[in-house]
Every structure is written in C-alpha cells, then in structure tokens.
Amino acid sequence: xxxxxxxxxxxxxxxxxxxxxxxxxxxxxxxxxxxxxxxxxxxxxxxxxxxxxxxxxxxxxxxxxxxxxxxxxxxxxxxxxxxxxxxxxxxxxxxxxxxxxxxxxxxxxxxxxxxxxxxxxxxxxxxxxxxxxxxxxxxxxxxxxxxxxxxxxxxxxxxxxxxxxxxxxxxxxxxxxxxxxxxxxxxxxxxxxxxxxxxxxxxxxxxxxxxxxxxxxxxxxxxxxxxxxxxxxxxxxxxxxxxxxxxxxxxxxxxxxxxxxxxxxxxxxxxxxxxxxxxxxxxxxxxxxxxxxxxxxxxxxxxxxxxxxxxxxxxxxxxxxxxxxxxxxxxxxxxxxxxxxxxxxxxxxxxxxxxxxxxxxxxxxxxxxxxxxxxxxxx
Amino acid sequence: xxxxxxxxxxxxxxxxxxxxxxxxxxxxxxxxxxxxxxxxxxxxxxxxxxxxxxxxxxxxxxxxxxxxxxxxxxxxxxxxxxxxxxxxxxxxxxxxxxxxxxxxxxxxxxxxxxxxxxxxxxxxxxxxxxxxxxxxxxxxxxxxxxxxxxxxxxxxxxxxxxxxxxxxxxxxxxxxxxxxxxxxxxxxxxxxxxxxxxxxxxxxxxxxxxxxxxxxxxxxxxxxxxxxxxxxxxxxxxxxxxxxxxxxxxxxxxxxxxxxxxxxxxxxxxxxxxxxxxxxxxxxxxxxxxxxxxxxxxxxxxxxxxxxxxxxxxxxxxxxxxxxxxxxxxxxxxxxxxxxxxxxxxxxxxxxxxxxxxxxxxxxxxxxxxxxxxxxxxx
Numbered sequence: 003x004x005x006x007x008x009x010x011x012x013x014x015x016x017x018x019x020x021x022x023x024x025x026x027x028x029x030x031x032x033x034x035x036x037x038x039x040x041x042x043x044x045x046x047x048x049x050x051x052x053x054x055x056x057x058x059x060x061x062x063x064x065x066x067x068x069x070x071x072x073x074x075x076x077x078x079x080x081x082x083x084x085x086x087x088x089x090x091x092x093x094x095x096x097x098x099x100x101x102x103x104x105x106x107x108x109x110x111x112x113x114x115x116x117x118x119x120x121x122x123x124x125x126x127x128x129x130x131x132x133x134x135x136x137x138x139x140x141x142x143x144x145x146x147x148x149x150x151x152x153x154x155x156x157x158x159x160x161x162x163x164x165x166x167x168x169x170x171x172x173x174x175x176x177x178x179x180x181x182x183x184x185x186x187x188x189x190x191x192x193x194x195x196x197x198x199x200x201x202x203x204x205x206x207x208x209x210x211x212x213x214x215x216x217x218x219x220x221x222x223x224x225x226x227x228x229x230x231x232x233x234x235x236x237x238x239x240x241x242x243x244x245x246x247x248x249x250x251x252x253x254x255x256x257x258x259x260x261x262x263x264x265x266x267x268x269x270x271x272x273x274x275x276x277x278x279x280x281x282x283x284x285x286x287x288x289x290x291x292x293x294x295x296x297x298x299x300x301x302x303x304x305x306x307x308x309x310x311x312x313x314x315x316x317x318x319x320x321x322x323x324x325x326x327x328x329x330x331x332x333x334x335x336x337x338x339x340x341x342x343x344x345x346x347x348x349x350x351x352x353x354x355x356x357x358x359x360x361x362x363x364x365x366x367x368x369x370x371x372x373x374x375x376x377x378x379x380x381x
Numbered sequence: 382x383x384x385x386x387x388x389x390x391x392x393x394x395x396x397x398x399x400x401x402x403x404x405x406x407x408x409x410x411x412x413x414x415x416x417x418x419x420x421x422x423x424x425x426x427x428x429x430x431x432x433x434x435x436x437x438x439x440x441x442x443x444x445x446x447x448x449x450x451x452x453x454x455x456x457x458x459x460x461x462x463x464x465x466x467x468x469x470x471x472x473x474x475x476x477x478x479x480x481x482x483x484x485x486x487x488x489x490x491x492x493x494x495x496x497x498x499x500x501x502x503x504x505x506x507x508x509x510x511x512x513x514x515x516x517x518x519x520x521x522x523x524x525x526x527x528x529x530x531x532x533x534x535x536x537x538x539x540x541x542x543x544x545x546x547x548x549x550x551x552x553x554x555x556x557x558x559x560x561x562x563x564x565x566x567x568x569x570x571x572x573x574x575x576x577x578x579x580x581x582x583x584x585x586x587x588x589x590x591x592x593x594x595x596x597x598x599x600x601x602x603x604x605x606x607x608x609x610x611x612x613x614x615x616x617x618x619x620x621x622x623x624x625x626x627x628x629x630x631x632x633x634x635x636x637x638x639x640x641x642x643x644x645x646x647x648x649x650x651x652x653x654x655x656x657x658x659x660x661x662x663x664x665x666x667x668x669x670x671x672x673x674x675x676x677x678x679x680x681x682x683x684x685x686x687x688x689x690x691x692x693x694x695x696x697x698x699x700x701x702x703x704x705x706x707x708x709x710x711x712x713x714x715x716x717x718x719x720x721x722x723x724x725x726x727x728x729x730x731x732x733x734x735x736x737x738x739x740x741x742x743x744x745x746x747x748x749x750x751x752x753x754x755x756x757x758x759x760x
Contacts, residue, residue, distance in 0.1 A: 020512055020654075120655055122508060126501055132679055133399055133672050258661065261640040268661075275399075276499055276669050279662035282637065282647075289654040293512050300511060304685065 003303050006031040006052040006083075008074055009065030010038045010045070013088050013115070016292025017062060027299050031058060033065070033074075049074055053081045060299055063087040064292075072096055079107045084307075086298040088115035088291060094189040094205050097196055098316075101309045110307045112298035117190040118143065120290020121283040122297070123269045127197050128310035134273035136198040140236040143190045145265030145285040146174045146181035147213055147233040152263055155230060158218045173265050173286075184210035184248040187235045191246055195237040198271065200313035201244050203237075207319055209362035210248035215376040220331060223349045224252055224378075230260035231378055236324075243318035247358055250378035252329060257381070321359030327380040328353045328361055334372040338364060352380070382682050385410040385431040385462075387453055388444030389417045389424070392467050392494070395671025396441060406678050410437060412444070412453075428453055432460045439678050442466040443671075451475055458486045465677040467494035467670060473568040473584050476575055477695075480688045490688050491677035496569040497522065499669020500662040501676070502648045506576050507689035513652035515577040519615040522569045524644030524664040525553045525560035526592055526612040531642055534609060537597045552644050552665075563589035563627040566614045570625055574616040577650065579692035580623050582616075586698055588741035589627035594755040599710060602728045603631055603757075609639035610757055615703075622697035626737055629757035631708060636760070700738030706759040707732045707740055713751040717743060731759070 003026065007014045010032050018041065021027045031052050032038065032045045049070075052058060061078035063071055063085060071092050075085050076099075085104070087093065093100065093113045104111035114124045127139070142148050146168055153164045165182070168174035180186040192205045213233050224231050229252040237246040253260050258280065262268045267285035272278045284290055330339060331350030345352040353361075358379065365377045382405065386393045389411050397420065400406045410431050411417065411424045428449075431437060440457035442450055442464065450471050454464050455478075464483070466472065472479065472492045483490035493503045506518070521527050525547055532543045544561070547553035559565040571584045592612050603610050608631040616625040632639050637659065641647045646664035651657045663669055709718055710729030724731040732740075737758065744756045 121658060122505055125508075126505070129501060129504075129676060130672075133675060256640055256642075258637070258640045258642075261635055261637045263635075263637075276672055277663055277666065279500060279660070281658070281660065283658035284656055287656065290656060293509075293655055296512060297508060304683075306683065 003059040003299065004028050004030040004057050005060045005062050005299060006033065006055070006058045008033045008061060008063045008071070010034050010041060011064065012288045013292050013295065014064040015040070016288040017064065017295050019289070020292055020296045026303060027296065031055065053077050058083060060084045060086055060302060062295055062299065063089055063092070064295065066091070068092060068095055075100065076103060079103050079109050079111070082107060082109060084110040084302045086295055086302070087113045088295055089113070090116035090189040090193060094192045097192070098202055098314055101314055104308050108307070110302045111309050112301060113193065114298050115291045115294035117193050118267055118269055118281070119284060119286040120293050121267060121269060121281050121285060122294065123281050124194070124197060124310060126281060127194060127271055130271060130273055130276055130279070131197060131311060134276045136239065136271050136273055138236065138238040138272040139194050139198045139270065140191070140234060141270040141280065142232055142259055142262050142266070142268045143187045143235045143285065144181055144233065145267055146178065148262060148267070149173050149265040150182070150213060151232055154216070154218060154221045155225065158222065160218055161214070161216055182214050183212035184233070187233070187248050191235045191237050191248065195244055195246060196314065197310045198237065199239060199244050199317065200311055200315055201317035202314050203244060203246060203317060203319065208246045208248070209359055209366070211250065211362055211365050211377055213250055215374055216250065217376070219349045220376055223347050227347065228255050229253060230255050230257070232259050232262070234259070238324065240320035240323060243320040245321045245324045245358070246319060247321065247362055249362065250376070252378050252380045254381070321357065324358040325355045326358065327355055329378045329380060332368065332372045332375045334368070336368065350376070382438040382678065383407050383409045383436050384439045384441050384678060385412065385434070385437045387412045387440060387442045387450070389413050389420060390443065391667045392671050392674065393443040394419070395667040396443065396674050398668070399671055399675045405682060406675065410434065432456050437462060439463045439465060439681060441674055441678065442468055442471070443674065445470070447471060447474055454479065455482060458482050458488050458490070461486060461488060463489040463681045465674055465681070466492045467674055468492070469495035469565070469568040469572060473571045476571070477581055477693055480693055483687050489681045489685070491680060492572065493677050494670045494673035496572050497646055497648055497660070498663060498665040499672050500646060500648060500660050500664060501673065502660050503573070503576060503689060505660060506573060506650055509650060509652055509655055509658070510576060510690065513655045515618065515650050515652055517615065517617040517651040518573050518577045518649065519570070519613060520649040520659065521611055521638055521641050521645070521647045522566045522614045522664065523560055523612065524646055525557070527641060527646065528552050528644040529561070529592060530611055533595070533597060533600045534604065537601065539597055540593070540595055561593050562591035563612070566612070566627050570614045570616050570627065574623055574625060575693065576689045577616065578618060578623050578696065579690055579694055580696035581693050582623060582625060582696060582698065587625045587627070588738060588745070590629065590741055590744050590756055592629055594753055595629065596755070598728045599755055602726050606726065607634050608632060609634050609636070611638050611641070613638070617703065619699035619702060622699040624700045624703045624737070625698060626700065626741055628741065629755070631757050631759045633760070700736065703737040704734045705737065706734055708757045708759060711747065711751045711754045713747070715747065
C-alpha cells in the first residue's frame with residue numbers, strides 16, 4: 003500500500019524509517035513546508051499533489067494542529083483515501099465529523115498513536131469492547147507530568163526547577179501548559195471515552211486540576227503519610243452519562259501507579275467481566291509513536307476498516323456519584339473548605355468525602371483568590 | 382461462525398457465556414465427559430460428532446492435558462476446522478507439529494488464552510513483532526506464585542501456610558508444583574519465545590528455580606535491604622540462540638514488578654526500537670481467560686489466519702552472556718559458593734556476578750545435598 007505523509011517532523015520521519023525496508027507499505031509522497039533533503043525526491047509543498055494522486059491509499063497525518071489538518075484529512079477521505087493520524091487535538095475536536103465522514107466514505111480512520119504514543123492502548127480498548135462493557139478507564143496518560151512528579155518524589159526539588167530540566171531534556175514544551183494543566187490528558191481521555199463508552203464528550207466541560215502549583219513541601223507531606231502523588235485521568239460509566247475528570251491523586255505508595263517512573267504512562271480499563279487490565283510504556287518518543295501509525299496502516303492493509311467503534315452518542319458529564327477525600331493547601335481561608343475539613347496535615351488539610359465535580363469547581367474558582375492553591379484526590 | 386467446545390469446565394462454560402447473546406459466534410456443540418444440564422441439547426460424548434460436522438467452523442479446545450487434546454486438535458485441523466486453544470501444555474509440547482499442520486491445512490491455530498489468561502499478551506507480542514525485533518521478554522507470568530510472594534512480603538508468614546491459603550482460595554492446585562517450581566511459567570515462556578524470536582525451544586532444557594524453599598526469614602532479609610522478591614521469567618535474544626530461564630529475583634522495592642499484587646501478572650517485551658512495554662492483569666480467572674478464547678474466534682471471523690508468526694526455527698539455549706549477583710541461602714558449606722561470595726546478609730550470602738546458567742545448574746545439583754537451599758538473582 004502507498005502512504006502519503008502529511009508532515010516530516012519527529013513522528014513523520016519515524017514512520018518513514020519504519021517503512022523503509024518493508025515490502026507491504028511504501029511512503030511514496032511527503033507533504034512538507036520546507037525542503038527535506040532525506041525525502042527530496044518524493045516531497046511536495048502542494049497538498050493537491052497528494053489528494054489527486056490515485057496511487058495513494060493512505061494519508062498519514064503527522065503535522066499536528068487543527069488547521070489545515072482537519073481540511074486535509076477531510077479532503078483525503080472525500081477522495082476515498084484511508085486516514086491515519088497521530089493528532090489527538092484533531093480527533094478530540096472533530097470526533098463526530100471525522101468518524102461520520104469515514105463511515106460515509108467507507109474509508110478507515112485510525113489514530114492509535116494519538117493516545118499513549120507507542121502504547122497499543124486504543125487498539126486493545128477497542129478489542130475488549132468487542133466483548134465486554136467498560137466500567138472505568140484512566141490512569142497516567144501524560145509522560146511529562148509523570149516525569150515531574152516522579153522527580154519530585156525522588157529528591158526534594160521545586161516544581162520550577164524540575165520543569166526546566168524536563169524542558170532541557172525535550173520532555174516538556176517551551177509552553178508546558180498542555181502537559182501540566184491537564185489539557186493534553188483531557189484530549190486523550192475524550193478519545194478513549196469515545197471508544198470505551200461510545201460516548202462523544204464535550205472536551206472543554208471536563209473538569210481538571212493540574213500540577214502547576216504542587217510544591218516540594220506538599221510532596222514531603224504525602225511521603226510522610228505513605229502516599230505518592232500522580233496526575234491521573236478518570237472516565238467512568240455513570241447513571242446519566244460519563245463521569246470524567248483529571249486531578250492529582252494520592253495513591254498508596256505500593257499502588258502500581260506509584261511505581262511508574264520517569265516519562266512512562268500506565269493506562270487502565272476495568273471491564274465488567276474482564277476486571278482490570280493495564281498498559282505500560284513510554285507515552286511518547288519518535289519510533290514508538292511512529293510504530294503505532296505504521297501499525298494502523300497494517301490494520302488497514304488487512305482490510306479492517308472505519309473507526310474503532312461503530313457508535314458515537316453525545317453524552318452528558320455526570321459526576322454526581324463520584325466522591326472521595328481531598329488534600330487541599332490554600333493560603334486563603336474558606337468557609338466551604340472549613341466545613342469539609344476532617345484532618346490537618348503539615349502543609350494542608352484533608353477533607354471528608356467530597357463530590358469530585360463540586361471540589362473541582364470550587365478549586366477552579368478558588369484559584370482566582372489563591373493562585374498557589376493545590377488539591378489532590380485521595381484514592 | 383459455529384464453534385464446538387471440547388470441554389465444559391471453567392473456561393469452556395465461560396466461552397459459552399460470552400457467546401450466548403452474540404449474533405456472530407454460536408456454540409453449537411460441546412464435547413463432554415459427563416452430562417452437563419446447561420448444554421444438554423448440544424452436548425455429545427463422541428468427538429466424531431464434532432469432527433464430521435461440516436457446519437462447525439472452529440473447534441475450541443478447553444479440556445486441557447496433552448491427550449487426547451493433541452489427537453482431537455490434529456483431527457479437527459485435518460478436517461479443515463480452525464482451532465483455538467487455552468492449553469499451554471499442548472502448544473508448548475507440540476508447537477512445531479501443530480503450527481505446521483495449521484499452515485498445511487490453511488486453518489488458524491490461536492492460543493491467546495494459553496499465556497496470561499485474559500491478558501492480551503500473545504496478540505500484542507505478535508503485533509509488535511510485525512515491526513520490531515524483540516530483545517527480551519518475561520516478567521511475572523504466574524498468578525499463584527505471585528500471590529504467595531506478595532502475601533509473604535505483606536506479613537511474616539511461612540511458605541506452607543500461605544500455600545495452603547492459596548489452595549483454599551482456589552488459586553493453587555492440590556499439587557502446586559507446576560505453579561511454584563516454574564513448570565507452568567516455562568510453558569508460557571516457550572510459547573512467548575516462539576512468537577518473540579521465531580524460536581522453537583526445548584522446554585525441558587530451560588533452567589529454572591522455583592519458590593518452594595523461600596522462608597519468611599529470607600523475605601525479612603530482602604525487605605531490610607530494600608528489595609522485593611518475585612518469581613520472574615526471562616527470554617532474551619542471544620548470540621547463538623535464546624537465553625531463557627526462570628528464577629526468583631530481587632528487585633528494587635520501587636520497581637514496577639514489585640508493585641504487582643495478589644494473583645496478578647505483569648508481562649513485558651523490550652523491542653529494539655519500541656523500548657519496554659508491559660501488560661498487566663489477572664493471569665487466570667474464568668471470564669477473562671474465556672474472553673481470550675472468544676477474541677481468537679473473532680480474529681478468525683475477521684479472516685486472519687494461521688499462527689501468530691510464520692517462522693519456527695529450532696534454537697539452542699545460550700546463557701553464556703547473562704550474569705548477575707545472587708542471594709544464596711544454604712545450610713551446606715560449598716567451595717564453589719565460597720569462592721563466589723562477595724557479601725554476607727543476615728540469612729545468606731550474596732555473590733558477585735555469576736553466570737546465570739552456571740548458577741542454576743549449581744543450584745539444581747545442590748538441592749540434592751540441601752533441600753532447603755534458596756537462591757534469587759539480583760536484578
């Protein structure tokens with residue numbers, strides 16, 4: 003099968019490498035914005051060269067961003083080409099449009115690399131969904147934030163210092179907000195929830211709290227209490243929709259998540275009859291991420307089509323049945339917090355069981371008063 | 382597709398449950414040894430009724446044991462039927478014969494449930510092998526032995542007491558030797574190594590040391606030194622074949638394997654370009670194990686055939702490049718051990734780096750002198 007790459011950055015050149023010696027997949031065209039000597043003979047700056055080329059079977063979008071990725075991918079499907087993408091922003095934002103278009107056109111749309119980099123998470127989630135109903139998904143879905151939290155537990159170090167180190171190592175972007183505030187995880191959670199629950203969720207409405215305000219003193223307190231703090235995503239089947247949220251979470255130090263080092267991910271589903279199964283690996287990296295793009299191409303080559311699931315139903319966020327205790331550190335006094343406080347730790351307080359959505363709404367509002375506020379759910 | 386079940390025990394009845402409401406898979410015949418009221422209308426005690434029935438597409442062997450399972454499965458393939466099995470002993474013992482026969486007959490032979498119960502280990506190993514070369518596989522591949530080791534770390538308890546508890550809970554057989562001496566793991570490792578390295582290994586020749594002789598004092602020593610002990614399997618690409626072995630292993634207390642609780646498994650591959658990826662879940666259990674049998678049937682329904690890999694090359698065991706320190710506890714003095722001792726712990730000694738195959742051969746021989754001997758590799 004012939005593949006056209008849209009983009010020749012880190013992932014794109016990885017796809018090119020994986021396919022170089024294969025007899026079944028050939029990268030025959032590459033859309034670039036500037037000359038790339040490695041692929042000079044097959045590169046073009048004009049997307050029309052790709053969409054109008056009848057010899058191209060698969061368009062692999064690895065350019066990132068919403069536009070023109072959305073327009074290119076749509077045009078490719080309308081021209082009868084299968085689409086593989088590593089672009090989580092694109093899939094999360096245009097889930098309904100893109101999956102409908104794929105079905106209409108009878109072409110495949112796969113995005114395994116969009117969640118978990120090289121971890122075969124989405125394909126295994128789709129596989130288990132063929133048999134079982136899913137109760138809950140989530141876990142550690144962002145390597146950069148795990149790198150930061152892991153380092154802060156290993157030695158007393160400030161958030162800013164370790165963020166700088168992550169940036170120097172190339173694990174964090176110059177603008178780290180997507181990784182540390184939860185946006186990146188939220189996109190991955192939306193895509194995963196689509197497959198787990200046939201649900202289309204409104205990304206922007208999913209409440210989240212990131213790790214930007216965690217301090218070395220918080221971590222010292224957690225360790226002294228036998229906890230490890232990780233930034234976790236959760237999406238669970240709920241009575242009237244899906245309960246989805248992202249928050250720092252205190253886990254028993256011997257929990258599996260607590261042992262996840264550096265920039266690794268650990269992503270989990272719990273099936274009604276299957277129980278818990280988890281997938282561990284680096285959630286990024288050139289060759290692993292590119293491998294999932296190439297695996298999607300191999301899936302298409304085997305004739306398995308369309309999207310991971312057949313259904314996509316808009317669903318409400320329903321957080322009313324999810325509650326647990328929270329650690330809260332704030333410099334500003336607060337009546338609501340005082341009313342819910344059950345215990346006082348060295349650096350903050352611990353509440354009794356509080357509704358998750360209520361707490362995340364309170365914390366979001368409270369950040370305006372106290373930008374140093376930090377909260378963490380207690381598992 | 383129509384499925385005939387050979388056997389209606391724990392896994393067989395699970396397969397029946399999973400398929401009950403499906404439109405695509407139908408259990409239409411069940412081979413039983415005694416009357417089973419739940420499937421009275423479709424059961425038979427005569428295998429001929431199944432092998433000669435042209436409406437049966439897939440024979441799912443869930444009876445266990447080598448004979449007559451081997452004869453039935455062979456006859457089914459010769460009659461043009463696809464075979465799915467959960468029988469690790471069968472696949473490990475007759476790997477070459479069965480995979481050759483499947484290819485000859487153009488039928489599928491799948492055994493995902495044979496390794497890791499409901500964990501999708503073999504399918505993901507086969508998936509990554511389509512792209513990458515594997516350097517190493519292994520991990521915690523037996524739930525019973527992990528249940529025992531986990532409990533012995535949680536509280537001071539003797540091996541015999543916790544084994545009894547595992548038996549009472551149904552996690553361990555009346556004769557526990559396959560689980561605690563490594564035989565069960567060895568079969569799973571042979572099947573996994575087949576797929577990882579295209580290698581046919583001689584099961585009986587793979588060296589192993591089990592957990593039968595571990596004591597609560599050993600565990601107390603390990604914990605005091607910051608280690609956790611787990612029974613691990615390893616198979617690594619080697620210069621002249623594959624280096625495969627099974628041994629208790631001391632891991633840093635913060636290693637991912639150290640956090641694996643109860644009867645869970647954690648199985649890992651390391652790809653040359655993919656790096657490490659691990660699969661976590663319960664390695665047994667009715668519905669999860671049956672789910673992998675049904676998933677294999679769905680794979681066949683999609684038209685993906687034969688075995689996980691196309692090649693099967695007899696390969697030698699080559700342990701010459703694998704060495705590491707060992708913990709050794711023996712009541713009998715030993716010149717060889719004295720010559721290799723680097724350190725003395727409360728209950729035993731620690732060697733310098735010793736060749737793994739040399740140590741496992743020494744330990745096997747030494748057990749004749751000292752049946753209480755315990756050894757553990759240090760990762």
